[in-house]
Every structure is written in C-alpha cells, then in structure tokens.
Amino acid sequence: MTADARRQETSQAGGLAGRIALVAGATRGAGRAMAVQLGAAGATVYVTGRTTRSAVSEVGRSTETIEETAELVTAAGGTGIAVPTDHLDPDAVADLTARIDAGHGRLDVLVNDVWGGDHLMGYPFTGKMWDFPLADGLRMLRLGVETHLVTGSHALPLLVRNPGGLLVEVTDGTEETNRTYRGHLFYELAKWAPIHLARMLGQELAEYGCTAVCVTPGFLRSEAMLDTYFGVTEENWRDGIAKDPHFAISESPLYLARGVAALAADPEVARWNGRSLSSGELAAAYGVTDADGSRPDAWAYIRDVVYGGRQASAEEYR
Incomplete structure (x- = not known):
C-alpha cells in the first residue's frame, strides 16, 4: 500500500462509526x-447476495460468498453481517429489513448493487434486439431493475426515519456517458434504470433530508473480468493489455469503494442529490485514489479515445 493510500484509509477510519449500512x-x-x-x-454493514458457502447462484461462481465479504468487513474494522437474500423475493427482502429494524431501528446507507446478469449477455453480442434470446433479456431486466425496486420498496421506509440517509444506486455508466448506445438493448435498459431511480428517488427522499446518488465504476477489474475474460490476477492484471489495449484504463473495485465511503461520510452529501457520478468524478471530488495511487478516469478515456478517435494512451487518463 502506498503512503497516499494509507493516508486515505486513516482519514476514513471511524468516519461512519455508529452508522448502519446495507x-x-x-x-x-x-x-x-x-x-x-x-x-x-x-x-x-449488512451484506446480501445469493452465493453462500452452502449455495451458489445462477452466476455460477462459488469462489466468492457473502460470508467471506462479512468477514472482510469485520477485519477492516467494521461489523459485517451476512444475510443470504434473493432480492427478487419480496418476502426475503422484507425479512431482511425487519431484521435490521429489530437490531438497530435505523438504516443510514443503502447501496443497491444487485446485478448478476453478465452471464446472460452472450458476450460479445453484436446483433439486434430481436436476435437476442427474449427470455435472457427479460431475466436481465428482472435482475437489474426489479431487484432494485423490491429492495428500495422495503428498505427506504427505514432509511427515511432519520435525516441524512443515503441511497446509492450502482450501475454501469452515467447519464452523460450512457447517451452513446453500446449495442445491447436489454443491458442498456437495465443500466439506465438505476440512473433514473436515483434522479427520481432523490426528489422523493429530499423531503426527509435524505439523498439519492447513482455511481458507476469505469472499466472494472472484477473477479470474473480478471480470471474469466482476461486470465490474469490483480497482481499481474497489466498482462491483459495484450488482449485488449483499453484494459490499460481499468481500475480495481477499491477505487469506486473508496469514493462511495467518502460520499457516505460527507456531511454535505445532499449537494449530489439525484446525480450520477463515476468513480473518476468521485476521486476528483474526494481526493481518493486506486490501490496503486492513480486516479483513472475511464469514462473520459472511453469518450475521447474509444468513441472519439483521439490518439492518446491510457496513462494520460490515469
């Protein structure tokens, strides 16, 4: 860890003490x-998902579980509580929020990051909407939109009990960047929805002194992206650039996470109400960096280089 990274961790330590997050x-x-x-x-932090040490979701990855996430939360200095939850099941989500209510009587931060639809994309998909299997497309919408609606319906009444509550919707892209159609209608619909949810719910939550924001990573080095698509690890991720030169602008999950933690601890977070923000924008606003000390701005790179044809290296955007 770099000296800059250590300073970031120290500055954030304790900033959310006493807060309850889902x-x-x-x-x-x-x-x-x-x-x-x-x-x-x-x-x-209550952490939810469908993959546990005894069950695997349709994503098909048994190597990551919610129990492990909860343990990492606790090891980092918080309190992690794993609750297996299918967010398409309203009764399960109702039980989850009832448990949070019974234990704490409040919810301060809701991060709505449910997805799990990458395996349905038919990557790389280059056809028209009608060429895509309808059942897969509708499943993507259920996973990426319905889950967020179910979760918000049950969790937001708990969030608005106290002023200062924060809803963080998570997607792929911002309102500005998603104006360029990427060629997969079902995916685009699923990823536009959280942007609109944050904008509309921001208006509803403001009445209670609460805030809604949508956030997005850039080119994310998720576990699946590393081992399934590029055959690399976080330690040697740059080897993947040989397969895709644009991978040079990629970022670790820590980058967005640091920005969201800073967002949640910001006493003036309401200034972002209804906005959609990238990891790069959060980094600029809060001074956070990725694990290597860089500040990649993937969406500016995608706009200028990938779609705009500018001749520039990824390093110019880090």
Missing part, C-alpha cells in the same frame, strides 16, 4: 469492495 449485492466485485470500505470507516 449493501445489497455484496458477494463480489464493487459490491464487496464498497461493503469493506464502509466497514473500514466504522459502519455496521
């Missing part, structure tokens, strides 16, 4: 990292 979809990737960083700032 990270819905915390099995792996950005969800896991956000749960751990909220814990590192002192929060009690």
Whole structure:
C-alpha cells in the first residue's frame, strides 16, 4: 500500500462509526469492495447476495460468498453481517429489513448493487434486439431493475426515519456517458434504470433530508473480468493489455469503494442529490485514489479515445 493510500484509509477510519449500512449485492466485485470500505470507516454493514458457502447462484461462481465479504468487513474494522437474500423475493427482502429494524431501528446507507446478469449477455453480442434470446433479456431486466425496486420498496421506509440517509444506486455508466448506445438493448435498459431511480428517488427522499446518488465504476477489474475474460490476477492484471489495449484504463473495485465511503461520510452529501457520478468524478471530488495511487478516469478515456478517435494512451487518463 502506498503512503497516499494509507493516508486515505486513516482519514476514513471511524468516519461512519455508529452508522448502519446495507449493501445489497455484496458477494463480489464493487459490491464487496464498497461493503469493506464502509466497514473500514466504522459502519455496521449488512451484506446480501445469493452465493453462500452452502449455495451458489445462477452466476455460477462459488469462489466468492457473502460470508467471506462479512468477514472482510469485520477485519477492516467494521461489523459485517451476512444475510443470504434473493432480492427478487419480496418476502426475503422484507425479512431482511425487519431484521435490521429489530437490531438497530435505523438504516443510514443503502447501496443497491444487485446485478448478476453478465452471464446472460452472450458476450460479445453484436446483433439486434430481436436476435437476442427474449427470455435472457427479460431475466436481465428482472435482475437489474426489479431487484432494485423490491429492495428500495422495503428498505427506504427505514432509511427515511432519520435525516441524512443515503441511497446509492450502482450501475454501469452515467447519464452523460450512457447517451452513446453500446449495442445491447436489454443491458442498456437495465443500466439506465438505476440512473433514473436515483434522479427520481432523490426528489422523493429530499423531503426527509435524505439523498439519492447513482455511481458507476469505469472499466472494472472484477473477479470474473480478471480470471474469466482476461486470465490474469490483480497482481499481474497489466498482462491483459495484450488482449485488449483499453484494459490499460481499468481500475480495481477499491477505487469506486473508496469514493462511495467518502460520499457516505460527507456531511454535505445532499449537494449530489439525484446525480450520477463515476468513480473518476468521485476521486476528483474526494481526493481518493486506486490501490496503486492513480486516479483513472475511464469514462473520459472511453469518450475521447474509444468513441472519439483521439490518439492518446491510457496513462494520460490515469
């Protein structure tokens, strides 16, 4: 860990002491990292998902579990509580929020990161909407949209009990960046929805002194991205650049997680109400970095280089 990274961890330590957080979809990737960083700032963090040490979700990865995430939260300095939850099951989510209510009587931070639809994308998909299996597309919408609605319906009444509550919707892209169609209609619909949820719920939550924000990572080095798509680890991730030069702009899950932890601890977080923010924008606002001390701005790189044709290296955007 660099000296800058150590200063970041120290500055965040205790900033969320006494706060109660729920990270819905915390099995792996950005969800896991956000749960751990909220814990590192002192929060009690409920972590949910479908993959446990005794059950595996349709994603098919048994190597990451919610129990492990909870243990990482506790090891980071918080209190991690794993609750197996299918967020398409309203009764299960109702039981989850009732448990939080009974234990604490409050919810201060809700991170709505449920997804689990990458395996349905048919990557790389290059056809038209009608070429895509309809059942898979509708399942993606259930996983990426319905889960967020179910979770919000049950958890937000607990969040609005106290002023200062924060809803963090997690997606892929911001309102600005997603104006470029990436060619997968079902995926685009699923990823636009959290942006609109944050904008609309921001108006509803403001009445209670609460805030809604949508956040996105850039080119995320999730566990699946590393081992399934690039055949690398976090330690040698740069070897993946040979397969895709744009992988050079990628970021670890820690990057977004640090930004979200800083967002949650910000006493003036309401200034972001209804906005969609990238990890790069959060880093600029709060001074956080990725694990290597860099501040990648993947969406600016994608706009300028990938779609805009600018001749520039990823290092210019780090």
